[in-house]
Amino acid sequence: MDSNQEDICLCRVIHHERINQARKEALKEGELEKTVQLFKAMADHTRCRILWALTEVEMCVCDLAALLGITESAVSHQLRLLRQLQLVTNRRQGAILYYRLNDHHVHQLISVALEHIRE
Amino acid sequence: MDSNQEDICLCRVIHHERINQARKEALKEGELEKTVQLFKAMADHTRCRILWALTEVEMCVCDLAALLGITESAVSHQLRLLRQLQLVTNRRQGAILYYRLNDHHVHQLISVALEHIRE
DNA sequence: CATACATATGATCATATGCTCATATGCTCA
DNA sequence: TGAGCATATGAGCATATGATCATATGTATG
Numbered sequence: 001m002d003s004n005q006e007d008i009c010l011c012r013v014i015h016h017e018r019i020n021q022a023r024k025e026a027l028k029e030g031e032l033e034k035t036v037q038l039f040k041a042m043a044d045h046t047r048c049r050i051l052w053a054l055t056e057v058e059m060c061v062c063d064l065a066a067l068l069g070i071t072e073s074a075v076s077h078q079l080r081l082l083r084q085l086q087l088v089t090n091r092r093q094g095a096i097l098y099y100r101l102n103d104h105h106v107h108q109l110i111s112v113a114l115e116h117i118r119e
Numbered sequence: 120m121d122s123n124q125e126d127i128c129l130c131r132v133i134h135h136e137r138i139n140q141a142r143k144e145a146l147k148e149g150e151l152e153k154t155v156q157l158f159k160a161m162a163d164h165t166r167c168r169i170l171w172a173l174t175e176v177e178m179c180v181c182d183l184a185a186l187l188g189i190t191e192s193a194v195s196h197q198l199r200l201l202r203q204l205q206l207v208t209n210r211r212q213g214a215i216l217y218y219r220l221n222d223h224h225v226h227q228l229i230s231v232a233l234e235h236i237r238e
Numbered sequence: 239c240a241t242a243c244a245t246a247t248g249a250t251c252a253t254a255t256g257c258t259c260a261t262a263t264g265c266t267c268a
Numbered sequence: 269t270g271a272g273c274a275t276a277t278g279a280g281c282a283t284a285t286g287a288t289c290a291t292a293t294g295t296a297t298g
Contacts, residue, residue: 014179014215014274019186022172027233034236035229036167043158044286048151053141060133061245067138074287076246086235095244095295096133105235109228110154114146116205116224117153133244163256180275193257195276214265214274239298246293255284263276268269 041085042109046070047078054088055107058098160204161228165189166197173207174226177217 027035042048049068053059061079065072079099082088087106090097101107146154161167168187172178180198184191198218201207206225209216220226 015182018176018178019182021176022178022182022186025171025175026168027171031233031236032164032167032171035232036162036164038232038235039158039162039167039228040285043155043162045151045155046286048155048158049145052144052146056144057137057140059137059141063134063138063141067141071288072245073247073289076244077286080246086238092295095242097245103235103238105231108231109158112224112227112231113154113157114150116157116222117150119222159255165256190258191275192259192277195274196256199276211265216275241298242296244293244295246291248289248291250288250290252287253285255282257280257282259279261276261278263274265274266272268271 038085038087041081041087042106042113044078046074047082048110050075050078050082051087051101051106052110054099054101055110058091058100060096060098062096064099157204157206160200160206161225161232163197165193166201167229169194169197169201170206170220170225171229173218173220174229177210177219179215179217181215183218 026032042051046068050064053064053067059067061072061075064075064079068075079088079090083090086102088099089102090099092098161170165187169183172183172186178186180191180194183194183198187194198207198209202209205221207218208221209218211217
């Protein structure tokens with residue numbers, strides 16, 4: 001079933017055991033895909049700023065646009081992405097939508113990242 | 120000095136206090152840039168697999184190419200990026216370079232990401 | 239229900255990114 | 269030292285991505 005995977009690369013494989021172990025521990029394709037998506041979501045100047053801003057306070061699209069100096073449309077597009085990945089949620093109050101972080105993971109991710117770059 | 124920033128967005132700003140607080144807490148531009156770069160590094164199918172594989176075992180370029188089913192060249196290009204961001208290091212033994220994670224942050228980041236997507 | 243405002247969405251364009259091929263470098267050993 | 273393997277690097281191409289403009293949806297309020 002996966003025997004053909006062994007030979008996709010034509011190079012001389014040096015450490016078969018290591019490769020096999022790595023294959024065993026490997027992330028399932030679905031999880032990998034979602035993980036990558038999550039990091040992609042964090043991997044943008046604008047989105048990162050949005051997420052960091054929402055750590056402390058709830059904000060509406062308009063606030064974020066003013067804060068970041070970009071179009072409300074741009075903010076909205078990015079928020080959609082973040083919503084789809086469940087990184088943010090919103091609550092409607094009249095015509096206004098207040099956005100906030102959905103859980104603590106986002107904050108945690110940025111914190112670990114900061115730890116890394118500060119070393 | 121930053122008074123012009125207040126008005127980049129022409130929209131009606133609703134919550135000035137929140138915006139000001141967010142400005143205070145905001146990441147410094149330099150740190151933000153590095154954080155984004157770090158997440159960019161994690162935000163790729165191939166690099167994510169490389170990093171996850173190196174969590175457990177040291178591997179050479181050739182091993183990784185075989186594991187992932189891509190060119191050694193492609194692996195090498197990605198490793199360069201990961202090296203530049205200090206996510207991996209290598210140790211030379213003869214003609215072979217063994218790569219490994221540089222610190223625990225990478226593993227931690229992926230773990231938090233997995234927690235998030237598993238909810 | 240008509241107007242105004244808050245947000246969402248679609249299309250488009252410029253730039254960034256990842257892969258491959260070709261080639262260069264570095265190391266070992268005969 | 270020269271042949272051969274392991275890795276690195278540069279160029280080029282195809283695709284992905286983020287910003288904006290134009291337009292649509294949705295909500296309150298007169």
